[in-house]
Amino acid sequence: MRPILRLLNDELVERIVSEARDVLCKLGVEVHNQGVLSMLRDHGARVEPTKSRVFLTNTIIDQALDTAPKSFKLFDVLGNETHDFSDNNIYFTPGSAALNILDYPHGEIRKPTTDDYVRYAKLVGKLKNIASQSTAFIPADVHEKISDSYRLYLSLLYCEKPVVTGAFSIEAFAIMKDLQLAVRGTEEELAAKPLTIFSCCPTSPLKWGEVTSQNLVDCAASSIPVELISMPLSGFVAPVTLVGTLVQHTAETLSGVVISQLANPGAPLLYGGSPAIFDLRYETTPMGAIETEMIDCAYSEIGKFFGLPTQAYISLSDAKQLDAQAGLESAMGATLAALSGINSISGPGMLDFESCQSMEKLVLDNEICGMVYRLIEGIEPKDDFPSLPKFEELLREKHLLISEHTRRYLRGEFYLPGQTIDRTNRTRWQGEGGVTLLARAHREVERLLDEYSPSRLPESIKREMKKLMEAEARRHGMKGLPKTNW
Amino acid sequence: MGRLAEILNHLQQGNSEMVSNLTRKAIEEGISPKEVLDRALIEGMNIVGKKYGDHEIFLPEVLLAAKAMYAGMDVLKPLFLKEEVPHRGRIVIGTVQGDLHDIGKNLVGIMLKGAGFEVIDLGNDVPPEMFIEAVKREKAMVIGMSALLTTTMPVMGKVVELLRQEGLQDRVKTIIGGAPVSKEFAQEIGADAYSYDSANAVKSVKELVDEVKERYGGNP
Numbered sequence: 166m167r168p169i170l171r172l173l174n175d176e177l178v179e180r181i182v183s184e185a186r187d188v189l190c191k192l193g194v195e196v197h198n199q200g201v202l203s204m205l206r207d208h209g210a211r212v213e214p215t216k217s218r219v220f221l222t223n224t225i226i227d228q229a230l231d232t233a234p235k236s237f238k239l240f241d242v243l244g245n246e247t248h249d250f251s252d253n254n255i256y257f258t259p260g261s262a263a264l265n266i267l268d269y270p271h272g273e274i275r276k277p278t279t280d281d282y283v284r285y286a287k288l289v290g291k292l293k294n295i296a297s298q299s300t301a302f303i304p305a306d307v308h309e310k311i312s313d314s315y316r317l318y319l320s321l322l323y324c325e326k327p328v329v330t331g332a333f334s335i336e337a338f339a340i341m342k343d344l345q346l347a348v349r350g351t352e353e354e355l356a357a358k359p360l361t362i363f364s365c366c367p368t369s370p371l372k373w374g375e376v377t378s379q380n381l382v383d384c385a386a387s388s389i390p391v392e393l394i395s396m397p398l399s400g401f402v403a404p405v406t407l408v409g410t411l412v413q414h415t416a417e418t419l420s421g422v423v424i425s426q427l428a429n430p431g432a433p434l435l436y437g438g439s440p441a442i443f444d445l446r447y448e449t450t451p452m453g454a455i456e457t458e459m460i461d462c463a464y465s466e467i468g469k470f471f472g473l474p475t476q477a478y479i480s481l482s483d484a485k486q487l488d489a490q491a492g493l494e495s496a497m498g499a500t501l502a503a504l505s506g507i508n509s510i511s512g513p514g515m516l517d518f519e520s521c522q523s524m525e526k527l528v529l530d531n532e533i534c535g536m537v538y539r540l541i542e543g544i545e546p547k548d549d550f551p552s553l554p555k556f557e558e559l560l561r562e563k564h565l566l567i568s569e570h571t572r573r574y575l576r577g578e579f580y581l582p583g584q585t586i587d588r589t590n591r592t593r594w595q596g597e598g599g600v601t602l603l604a605r606a607h608r609e610v611e612r613l614l615d616e617y618s619p620s621r622l623p624e625s626i627k628r629e630m631k632k633l634m635e636a637e638a639r640r641h642g643m644k645g646l647p648k649t650n651w
Numbered sequence: 652m653g654r655l656a657e658i659l660n661h662l663q664q665g666n667s668e669m670v671s672n673l674t675r676k677a678i679e680e681g682i683s684p685k686e687v688l689d690r691a692l693i694e695g696m697n698i699v700g701k702k703y704g705d706h707e708i709f710l711p712e713v714l715l716a717a718k719a720m721y722a723g724m725d726v727l728k729p730l731f732l733k734e735e736v737p738h739r740g741r742i743v744i745g746t747v748q749g750d751l752h753d754i755g756k757n758l759v760g761i762m763l764k765g766a767g768f769e770v771i772d773l774g775n776d777v778p779p780e781m782f783i784e785a786v787k788r789e790k791a792m793v794i795g796m797s798a799l800l801t802t803t804m805p806v807m808g809k810v811v812e813l814l815r816q817e818g819l820q821d822r823v824k825t826i827i828g829g830a831p832v833s834k835e836f837a838q839e840i841g842a843d844a845y846s847y848d849s850a851n852a853v854k855s856v857k858e859l860v861d862e863v864k865e866r867y868g869g870n871p
Contacts, residue, residue, distance in 0.1 A: 564754055567714045575711060584706075590847035592834050
């Protein structure tokens, strides 16, 4: 039996949705984008032009929910299927867009460079329980105008896995699409085999900025999947209660579903988010708070009520180092997310309120994800009945170590983590140097990087992407790109 | 593939029947029993032990390989005639008095045999005196003791003490193991070694045997 967590009963889900619809229809949502406002007006929404406010109708919302795909797939750079966002299937992806990287071994933060990004992309390729890349941090050694597209470029060059990403400007979308077209060949092929997911974020409360709403429309028009990332902060720019926050999250996310589906009915999307409670003592937005994680799981239930695939920024931590807090918050989030069937689970590797990526943490989180995958497989009988023959064998042989049953099910029944997780006897652990978690994780990072083999994307495509990226860099006044060797 | 390499291969797969048949064939083809033993059976178990240590394979595969090795040994044994089957040293093992937990001890026994030692297993609930009698009778080089209960751990100390009283502490080395036992406890009671698992026990026993051999040469 697949274990499933539910935090809301049906009645409460329906009430939250109905309240959110009320908010959208009676209070409306601000959209700072003339094109999007006209599009909404053309479909029957009332627009108050001076305030950029648009009032949706239940008909528009229903239509959008009707056309939004109930599932979609992702494919790697070689065109192989990697994700099937449907039912309660879950996939992990690293937390994205960190400003800093945690340096080993001193635990200091610094601005990441191209080299850091390449190491990251190579590492993600080797992590079995992380299904996609995300553009996890922002290389500081290129012009900021290309810092979004450049991350995608490096990801597509060095790792075969699909990419969760996002554009920082309206203009950047063009090059970020062109890079994908270079990989896929044609618009039709890209639409048929999505390679990326773009994050599109409304601003709380109930507002769409020009850039993100335009990105949302542009992605929809090209059938590039998006994840709608609403970020209400309980007690600050959202009601302090979890239910109140959920009403706001639902309203903001539904407004995104509407914009996407009006732009192109049937465009793929994830019902996602990155809400948080607001810690009124430190004025921070803890991603590892249990209430933050509860909001995530609950809005995923609401997304599933609409029949949509879901996403959340949930398996991450606010700790500053790879310490016990980092482990407990990430593991708790990953476990709850998996039990809730959140289809795309973002967060591995991330620390410090989504601002700092750590390669060592990514390796640890990969093990958390492995354990969580095991958890959701649940407990199933495997040639266990009738039991008597097995116990007769046990009493006869005194152990079942070499029993055929043991050999058949050992590898599937237990998830055996890598050496980042310490399961040695204390004497052995001491004898092997008493290595701490951080050092073990680092050793694993280096081991996996040593095993790296280049992406099998054809060289001609890599060269084409390089040309595209170099032209983009020149357009922004750079002489060239930082040196990399693929 | 040469015959010995073939045996080596099937031993690692834990295929007892093939190891038995191929060992027989090797002998028919004129390869000496000693050579089959050293270069196929023991060498095979060395490789298996290494793979186990590197987490390439797990305990069930090791035990199956050991079983396959015994199958090969059964073919070789009669061929050594009156001469003993060559071994790396004789080890007496047992779970100490008052303790009936013998799973860990059995595992160590299997691994030691796999590594080419001759193992005299006294079973469980073994009184200290019985260990001493056994090492004298069998001319063993090492006593391996196991305990799972904290209440029976002191018996290990008694065995070490008895060995000393008999003046055997240099000729016969002691190694202890079991869940509540530790390196510190081994030092406390004067045991020569402690091991935390069966693979580690093999490594430690090899060192202890080498130590005795260096001092006394061959079987004391």
